[in-house]
Amino acid sequence: MQARLEALLETVQKPSRYTGGEVNEIKKDWAGKTTCCFAFPDTYEVAMSHLGMKVLYESINAQEDLLCERVMMPWTDMIEGLKEQGIPLYSLESRRALSAFDMVGFTLQYEMSYTNILKMLELGGIALHNKDRDENAPFVIAGGPCAFNPEPLAPFIDAFLLGDGEHATNEMLRAIGAGRKAGKNRAAILRDLAQIEGVYVPDLYEATYHEDGRLAAFTPLDKSAPLPVKKRIELDLNEAPFPTSIPVPYTQAVHDRIVLEIMRGCTRGCRFCQAGMLYRPVRERSPEQLFALAEQLVAATGYEEMSLSSLSTGDYSQLLELIKGLNERFCDQRVSLSLPSLRIDNQLQEALVDTAQVKKSGLTLAPEAGTQRLRDVINKGVTEEDLLRTVSEAFASGWNNVKLYFMIGLPYETDEDLLGIADLARKVVNCYYAIPKGQRARGLKVVVSASTFVPKPMTPFQWAAQDTLEEIRRKQALLRSALNIKGVTFNWHDPETSFLEACFARGDRRLAKVLYRAYELGCLLDGWNEHFKYDAWMQAFTDTGLDPAFYANRERDKDELMPWDLADIxxxxxxxxxxxxxxxxxxxxxxxxxxxxxxxxxxxxxxxxx
Ligand code: SF4
Structure with missing residues (x-):
């Protein structure tokens, strides 16, 4: 097989996606270990930007009795090649088929990766439906934010992990390893998994429906099955594992840099934001620990860029101390610091001045809505004054590149709110021209991006109807003409992907049939425009007799039982x-x-x- 694989790798685009062997890759001996393959259902470049994979990769491999390897979704040329050559999808480290592992763990970052999961199972030699897996098959596990509404994937996944995975993943692996050693059958091991806090085993529950299609009841079929399933929380981030060395890809990853998770959780309470509700309470890593981690990571990887990650970096209680400390430690090594997702209302000015010493990347701000009224509706506690002050300071400090993120289709939105987006963009442009010519950087660039709002489970908008495709297109057209402003570029996307996301984000178990049918019809890599087959998805809904509008465009009653009510976050x-x-x-x-x-x-x- 190795010779056929080597020959295949010479024919595919970006073969380094499939070779492993990166600096800091971890290869362990399989003897006596319970084995896990971390499966990322998107391409290598996307996967290698994902912090969660790096955290679990190192923390599982730090355990003597456990082992973790990696696999990502292959691109279409590799899929064809693997099939032609009869080579199963394999892990990067030992090049073993996915079917050889005790556990294969997928991370669910976005709904449009679901068909990739089915494809990876097929290519890896694992039965797609959990009921078809024999005693030797791996346990297929899924975690990540979308696992909080696991139902559309229920027939394909053996167990979901709801919440933080640092310790829970090891516990799951040990339950599988111990169960297999003791000769337990699959069903018994699944019952053991259900005892671990945060674990949901879908086959231990039954869902029934009203005639009109709404969920009627959700019933445990076994006394070992908790209801609701309580999410797993790592209470002290300073005690939670964090990688000190990460594999450095040969090929460019989407975010090719060190990422320091400084904080988890957010208390702002933005009403559209699922992560803000899912990951409460707020927990911080100490600056001392972050300095130590940063030093180890820079030494291990040679990266020259570092970013701070959290839901709301501006709220980190010792942000200035942290930024100054990092700058002091790394400015001689020319390691630049970028600050994504900074809120625009606190401590920013001083922080901006500090980062300006190292790197002037673009300033990204997310007012989300164009008027104060709508920002109040969504509880985005940012005022126009805050925003304009921030951009003025940034322009005065040499920035000339501002990205503004908005959502359209928000609940209670009017056309006035949409026109407010253009108004705000115009005011940002005026802030730039208000700085005297010699004192501002040349070449203003304001990019306005408007994504389509997707109502998410476990948010205050979980009951809301998503705008229809026609309405979103009308709103986009309105914005396009309103944003015809010199110096401003407007970015938007076709709303079909958001429509499907809305279906699956709030979908129930029956949607698994649609997913399977879409996979049969050739849907895969749906997050990539060139592969997204909207018509095939609509065909899948028709073939399975389900109506996508029921999931995406229907307002729910206050007391409706939601598929995700099975979880207690x-x-x-x-x-x-x-x-x-x-x-x-x-x-x-x-x-x-x-x-x-x-x-x-x-x-x-x-x-x-x-
Ligand atoms: S219980 Fe909830 S609302 Fe109260 S402080 Fe904690 S996170 Fe905030």
Missing amino acids: GVTKKYLWRENERARNAEVTPDCRLGCEGCGLTRFEGVCRG
Whole structure:
């Protein structure tokens, strides 16, 4: 097989996607170990930018009795080649087929990667449906943000992990290893997995439906199956593993740099934001630990760029100390620091001046909505004044490149809100020209991006209808003409992908049939425009007798049982509904660091004092 594989690799685009062997790759001896293959259902370049994979790769491999290798979604040329040559999809490290592992763990980062999971299982020699897997087959596990509504994938996955994976993944692997050693059958091991906090085993539950298609009940079929399934939380990030050395790809990754996770969770309470609800409470890594990690990572990788990652970097309590400390340590080595997703309302000015010493990358701001009223609806606590002050400071400090992110199709949005986006863009341009010519950088570039809003489970907008495709197209056209402003570029996307995302984000178990049919019809790599086959997806809905509008464009009743109500993330449905009502009245809820807003997390012992 090796010779055939080597020959195949000479014929495909970017063969380094499939060779492994990067600096800092970890190769362990298989003898006596419980084995896991971390499967990323998108290309190598996307996977290698994913922090979660790096965290688990190192933390699992740090355990003597466990082993972790990696596999990513191959590109179409490689898929064809593997099939032609009869080579199964294999891990980068030992080049073993996926079917040889004890566990194959997928990360669910976005809904449009779901067909890739089916393709990877097929290519790896693993039965697609969990009921068809024999005793020797790997346990197929899935985690990541989309696992919080696991139902559309329920027939394909043996167990989902809801929440933080650092310790839970090791526990799952050990349960599988111990179960196999003790001669337990698959069903018994699955029951063991269901005992681990955060683990949902879909086959231990049954879903029933009303005649009109709404979910009627969700029933455990076994007394070992908890309901609801409580999410897993790493309470102390300083105690949670973080990689000190990461594989350095030969080929350019999407984000080719060191990423330091400084904080997890967010208390701002933006009403559209799923991560903000899922990952409460806020937990910070100490600056001392971050300095030590950064030093080890720079030494191990030679990277010259580092970014700070969190949901709301500006809220990190010691941000200035951290940025200054990193600059002091690394400016001699020309390691630049980039600060993604900075909110624009606190401490930014000083931080900007600091990073300017190292690197002037573009300034990215996310007001999300064009008017104050709509920003209040979505609880994005940012004012126009904040934003304009920030860009003025940035222009005065030498920036000339600003990206502004908005969403369209938000609940309670009017055309006035859309025109507000153009208004804001115009004011940003004016801020630039207000700086005297000799004192500003040349060549202003303002990029306005408008994505289509997708209502997500476990947010205050989980009940909302998504705008229809026609309505989104009308809104995009309105914005296109309003944003015809010198110095401003407008980016938007066809809304079909967002429509499908909305179906699967809030889908139930029956959508698995659509997914399977779409896979049969050749859908894969749906996140890539050149491969996205909207017509085939619509065909899959027709063939399975399900209506996509039922999932995407339907407003839910307050008390409707949602497929994801099986999970308890700490934040209660009651709190989410209260936030939904406040949105209707454009009422703001303050950041709960200023006073507990009663989201429900205090029910989890020792997690948040409120
Ligand atoms: S329990 Fe209170 S303080 Fe804690 S995250 Fe929820 S709202 Fe914030």
